[in-house]
Amino acid sequence: MPKMPDDCQTMPEVRAGVDALDRELVALLVTRFGYMRAAARIKPGRDAVRDEERKASVIAAAVAEAEAHKLPSDVIRDIWERLVEGSIAYELDEWDRTRT
Known part of the structure; x- marks a missing residue:
């Protein structure tokens, strides 16, 4: 597990923390875009x-x-x-994909 920012003493420690956090951010975006897929499924019209x-x-x-x-x-x-x-844009693509 990477160190917290205030505990870092070297650039490799800082970079390890940033890299780990970037992976977490991408994982959160996976979930966020899952909600976009759900919205595309639920919304009745493309204009919505x-x-x-x-x-x-x-x-x-x-x-x-x-x-x-x-x-x-x-x-x-x-x-x-x-x-x-x-x-x-992703939701529009999903809306189109699920309706054609």
Whole structure:
């Protein structure tokens, strides 16, 4: 198990921690995209996939959480913008795939 950030004394320790965390992030994204598949299955129409109000709400929540942890909100906003847009594209593909 990698060391916590404050316990790292060398760059290899830092890199091991970052690499382990990246694997965890990908595992979380696997689950998140599973929810996109579920949404594609549940939503009755393709036009229901894109929900700009929900998109804004998700991004705002991530930015607020980032600010609470003193993270750079502009970076988090950019990451979540890409994540949500990628999720919408994935959900649209899934919606099409399951209906044709």
